[in-house]
Amino acid sequence: MSSINTTLGLLLGxxxxxxxxxxxxxxKSLWMHRLRSLLTVLGIVFGVCSVIAMLAIGEGASYEAQxxxxxxxxxxxxxxSIKPSEDQKVTQQGSLSFVLQYGLTYADLxxxxxxxxxxxxxxxxxxIRDYVWNINRRVDxxxxxxxxxxxxxxxxxxxxxxxxxxxxxxxxxxxxxxxAEMVAVLFPMxxxxxxxxxxxxxxxxxxxxxxxxxxxxKTETRPGEVKAATYQMFIPLxxxxxxxxxxxxxxRTGSIEAERVELHEVTIRVTxxxxxxxxxxxxxxxxxxxxxxKDYEITVPLELLRQAERTKQIFNIVLGSIAAISxxxxxxxxxxxxxxxxxxxTREIGIRRALGAKRRDILTQFLIESVILSGTxxxxxxxxxxxxxxxxxxxxxxxxxxxxxxxxxxxxxxxLVGVVFGLYPAQxxxxxxxVEALRHE
Amino acid sequence: MATPxxxxxxxxxxxQMGTVxxxxxxxISFDIQAGEYVSIMGPSGCGKSTLLNLLGCLDRPxxxxxxxxxxxxxxxxxxxxxxxxxxxxxxxxxxxxxxxxLTVLENIEVPLYYQNRPETECRALATELARRVGLEHRLHxxxxxxxxxxxxxxxIARALVNDPLVILADEPTGNLDSxxxxxxxxxFANLNRNGKTLILVTHDPGVARHCSRTIxxxxxxxxxxxxx
Numbered sequence: 001m002s003s004i005n006t007t008l009g010l011l012l013g014x015x016x017x018x019x020x021x022x023x024x025x026x027x028k029s030l031w032m033h034r035l036r037s038l039l040t041v042l043g044i045v046f047g048v049c050s051v052i053a054m055l056a057i058g059e060g061a062s063y064e065a066q067x068x069x070x071x072x073x074x075x076x077x078x079x080x081s082i083k084p085s086e087d088q089k090v091t092q093q094g095s096l097s098f099v100l101q102y103g104l105t106y107a108d109l110x111x112x113x114x115x116x117x118x119x120x121x122x123x124x125x126x127x128i129r130d131y132v133w134n135i136n137r138r139v140d141x142x143x144x145x146x147x148x149x150x151x152x153x154x155x156x157x158x159x160x161x162x163x164x165x166x167x168x169x170x171x172x173x174x175x176x177x178x179x180a181e182m183v184a185v186l187f188p189m190x191x192x193x194x195x196x197x198x199x200x201x202x203x204x205x206x207x208x209x210x211x212x213x214x215x216x217x218k219t220e221t222r223p224g225e226v227k228a229a230t231y232q233m234f235i236p237l238x239x240x241x242x243x244x245x246x247x248x249x250x251x252r253t254g255s256i257e258a259e260r261v262e263l264h265e266v267t268i269r270v271t272x273x274x275x276x277x278x279x280x281x282x283x284x285x286x287x288x289x290x291x292x293x294k295d296y297e298i299t300v301p302l303e304l305l306r307q308a309e310r311t312k313q314i315f316n317i318v319l320g321s322i323a324a325i326s327x328x329x330x331x332x333x334x335x336x337x338x339x340x341x342x343x344x345x346t347r348e349i350g351i352r353r354a355l356g357a358k359r360r361d362i363l364t365q366f367l368i369e370s371v372i373l374s375g376t377x378x379x380x381x382x383x384x385x386x387x388x389x390x391x392x393x394x395x396x397x398x399x400x401x402x403x404x405x406x407x408x409x410x411x412x413x414x415x416l417v418g419v420v421f422g423l424y425p426a427q428x429x430x431x432x433x434x435v436e437a438l439r440h441e
Numbered sequence: 442m443a444t445p446x447x448x449x450x451x452x453x454x455x456x457q458m459g460t461v462x463x464x465x466x467x468x469i470s471f472d473i474q475a476g477e478y479v480s481i482m483g484p485s486g487c488g489k490s491t492l493l494n495l496l497g498c499l500d501r502p503x504x505x506x507x508x509x510x511x512x513x514x515x516x517x518x519x520x521x522x523x524x525x526x527x528x529x530x531x532x533x534x535x536x537x538x539x540x541x542x543l544t545v546l547e548n549i550e551v552p553l554y555y556q557n558r559p560e561t562e563c564r565a566l567a568t569e570l571a572r573r574v575g576l577e578h579r580l581h582x583x584x585x586x587x588x589x590x591x592x593x594x595x596x597i598a599r600a601l602v603n604d605p606l607v608i609l610a611d612e613p614t615g616n617l618d619s620x621x622x623x624x625x626x627x628x629f630a631n632l633n634r635n636g637k638t639l640i641l642v643t644h645d646p647g648v649a650r651h652c653s654r655t656i657x658x659x660x661x662x663x664x665x666x667x668x669x
Contacts (some may be wrong), residue, residue, distance in 0.1 A: 018557065032542045351538045353587040354499060355599070356527015403569050435500045438538070 026369040028089025029345075041377035043333045044417065047326030048410045049388065053287065054319055055406050056389035060399035062312040069308065071155050071213075072301040073274055077280045079104055079266040079287070083259075084295045101260040102295035108287060109266060116282050118275050123153050126240050132233055133198040134186040140338035141182060141231040143199065144265075145240020151210070153267055161193045161208030169236040176204035179232035180212040197233075202243055204235060230276025276302045327413060330377065331421035338370050339423035349429055350437030363430040370422025371415055382407040444511045444604055445472035446638050447496065452515075453504030454491050454661075465491040467661040468505070473607075473640065478633040480649040483658035489642045490611070492658065496524045496640060497530055497609045510606050527555045531600030535612035537592040539584040545571060545595050547581045552603045559669045572600040574628065590621030597628055608632070608639045614648055625650050 030037045072078065081103025109124055125146035132141045151155070151163050164175050168206055176197065185190050186422045187300070192206045210232070268283065270276045349362055357365075386407060389400035454466040465488045473479055483489050494500040495507060498514055503523075507515040514525055531552075532538075539548045549567035571577055573592040584592055593613060600608050610629070614622035630651060633639055641652060649655050657664040 019562065021554070021560065028542050084455050121660065255612070270579075347538070351540060352551065354497070354526060354538075354557075355534050355552045356523055356603075358523040358555070361555055435494050438499070 010317050010332075016373050022364060022368050023372065025365065029341075030369060030372060037373060040333055040337045041173070041373055041380065043330030044327065044374050045384065045412050046379025047330050048378050048414055049322060049384035050326065051323040052382060052402065052410055053318060053388040053392075054322075055316075056400040056402040057398060058312065058315045058319065059401040059403055060389075060393075062308055062315075063401055064399050065308045066305060067305075069301045069305045071306075072299070073153060073155055073267070073269070073278060073369065074302050074305060075270050076153065076272065076301055077276065078269040078299040078301070079268070079283070080297045080299065081261050082221060082295060082297050084293045091404065092185045098377025099135050102293070103261040104263040104266055104287075106262055109263065111286060111290070112268065112283055116279060118271050118279060120269050120271050120393070122269070123147050123150050124237060124263045124264075125150070125265045126237065126244075126261070127264040127268075128240065128244055130199050132182070132186065132231075134192075134195070137186050138184050139182055139231045141233050143240070144232060145235045145237045145244075146234055149236055150234065150267075153269060155211070157211050158208045160191070160213045161206070163208050163237050169238050172237060172239045172242050174202060174239065175207045175235070177208040177210055177234040178407060179210050179234075182231040182233060183209050185231070185316055199233075204233075210234070248439075255332040273302070276300060278285060285326050317349060323410075323413075325415050330414075331374070331417040334370055334373050335421040335425060338366060338422055339428070341369070342366060342425050342429040345429075346432065346437050346440040349432050350434050350440065353432070353434035354438060359430040362432075365424045366426035366429045367419065367422050369427070371418035374418030374421075375411070375415045378411040382411050385410065442477065445508075446475045446510055447471075447473040448508040448511075448641070449496075449505070450507070451505040452492075452502045452507055454488075454495060454500070455503050459653045465661055466495075466502070468564040469658075469661075469663055470664065471656060471666060473638065475606075475638055476633070476636050478629070478639045478651070478653045479640075480643055480652040480655045481658065482642075482644055482646075482649055482655055483664070484644070487658040488661040489644075489658055491661075492569065493609060493611055493640075493642050496607070498525050498533060523555075527552050529605055530604045531603065531615045532607035533593070533596050533600050533607040533608065536617040537584070537589070537616070539595055539599075541584055541593055543582045544583060545576060545587070548584065548595055548668060549599045549602050556603065566602055567598070570602050571595075573601075574598045588621070589617050590617075590624055593617060593621070593625050594628070597625070603631075607638045607640060609659060611641065612643055612645075613641065614643075622648075 010082070045219070074222070083100075084102055104124075104253055106124075109122065113119065113122065114272055123146060125144050128143045128145070129136045130141065144150075148164055148166050148169060159179065159180065161177070163177055164173065165174075168175050186192065186197065187195065192209065195206050196203045196421060197206060198204075213232075235343065268279070270279045279301070284298055287298075347364055352362060352365075386402055388404055392398055393400045445494060449469050449471050452466055452469045453464070455462050456465040457463075469488075469492065481489050481492060488543075490562060491500075495502055498509070498517075502515050505515070506513055507525075509525065510529060512609075514522065515524070540551065542553070546564070546567050549570055550563045550613045553563040553566065553575045567578070568580065569581055574597055576594055576598070579591065584595070587595065593616075597613075600610075613629075614625055617625065626648065629639055629641070633653075639652075641648065643649055652669075654666070
């Protein structure tokens with residue numbers, strides 16, 4: 001223990017010129033055995049590089065996940081209607097012969113509003129799939145009938161024009177806001193604002209364009225994010241209700257399948273962030289009581305966020321252990337080589353001692369060599385570890401983030417490995433008896 | 442008369458070899474004055490090397506006193522002995538003992554390096570000494586690029602660089618052909634003429650003839666001590 005203290009004291013207390021000479025001497029000795037030094041260092045290089053690279057990739061992935069969750073709104077609870085599975089349909093108590101009814105209802109909405117406190121805004125929405133036309137161009141779009149405060153609620157702002165207002169809604173105005181992805185297809189040359197698009201036999205005046213949703217195509221869609229996919233068009237909820245009624249009929253070859261869904265999606269905003277989870281639980285219980293079959297789904301972005309954080313934590317723990325193991329192995333490699341070096345250079349140690357080197361001169365000489373080894377390894381590893389994520393982002397299209405602290409940490413730990421694993425060999429060297437060492441062949 | 446440079450007073454040395462205690466020196470006493478050129482001779486196993494190690498402060502006597510330049514160094518600790526080796530003693534070995542990864546100049550500088558002398562001063566001193574042993578055109582060669590005689594001359598330059606009180610040489614011509622050996626002995630004779638004190642361990646009578654005094658050892662004791 002005391003030798004560690006004196007070592008550190010020595011390293012810190014040395015004047016720069018002396019340290020510089022000692023480092024040069026170390027480099028010279030290591031340069032004598034280039035290949036050996038290189039191979040020794042590889043363990044540390046790979047350890048450090050893989051850790052930085054994997055951290056960067058993990059950080060990037062979790063950043064992306066969080067960004068998506070933020071888009072959904074961390075104070076929101078999103079309820080979605082889903083078609084119940086086949087076996088549940090069969091057990092249904094023979095309602096309307098061929099009209100399948102499921103999903104969230106306006107009554108659900110009322111009940112939630114009446115019984116659960118701390119809820120500010122609710123965004124009900126209906127989703128209809130249909131073709132949207134501009135003269136002879138068309139896209140297969142999701143037409144969302146929704147409320148004027150949708151953009152603010154879902155962090156999905158309008159980039160041009162405006163969203164529809166309360167009065168548009170009350171008047172059942174034939175206005176619409178297009179998703180940016182859709183604009184590119186329908187209006188490749190001109191601004192869509194003020195133009196009309198056709199859906200079925202109705203025309204809608206375009207009053208705004210939404211911000212692009214980003215790379216939803218690449219990453220897998222999360223449960224709450226189904227509606228964020230592909231082409232979206234927004235119309236006032238009341239308009240949707242009058243135009244489409246409650247029953248949607250899908251004609252397929254030879255059969256007609258009709259569905260009755262009142263609300264496809266409801267977004268609930270909870271006033272206090274820490275109330276999100278309790279409210280979600282209350283909503284769940286409320287819905288369970290009134291829905292015999294599971295024809296809805298509850299997505300809580302905050303919960304997803306928590307999950308993402310937990311996943312990241314586990315990822316970091318796994319990475320941390322890999323890092324620890326590889327640095328341990330690298331350190332043992334350095335210790336091994338330093339022990340061999342010390343034995344091999346017993347004669348040199350004897351000569352130096354005879355010419356006036358003190359024990360701690362020998363100790364620092366070998367310690368500096370092992371720190372140079374591990375430090376060089378760390379430096380190479382850091383460089384590779386920064387370069388690899390760059391390649392990954394470029395060629396695999398994944399987002400990577402190299403946190404500023406990770407190369408710093410990795411480098412200092414690798415330097416520390418040099419001190420820790422170099423200490424024992426250096427002590428062996430320093431403890432040699434000069435007479436014995438000089439006699440060594 | 443001035444204080445002798447080397448004073449050995451009833452020096453004993455014994456080693457523990459497992460359970461057996463081996464006594465290498467049993468009561469050695471002699472003085473060496475400044476400017477003497479002494480050879481220590483004797484058959485193998487007589488304790489020459491042990492004596493040289495003690496004189497070179499590489500080891501401590503188990504009994505008696507050893508004074509170097511009037512200072513008792515027989516009970517100093519390791520660091521103090523290192524400092525004395527570095528500043529007051531010069532070593533020349535049979536197998537040259539140069540450091541392989543260093544150049545001629547850097548090898549000569551080693552003793553100065555451990556005395557924390559500024560680098561430029563070291564350079565200048567080392568270059569000067571290389572010139573004195575006739576190696577000014579070999580400054581940046583490595584030891585393995587030199588002949589045995591040249592290597593031994595580097596070692597002599599290294600032994601001189603710290604301006605020591607005594608130069609200790611252990612069979613300095615043992616690995617050399619006779620011509621190179623003569624060359625080395627000429628350098629030693631020259632140094633001695635200029636006032637350096639030299640102690641030389643050898644079992645070659647031809648080498649011993651160059652010296653002004655010969656101490657013969659047998660079984661760890663002084664057999665004869667002859668001044669010419």
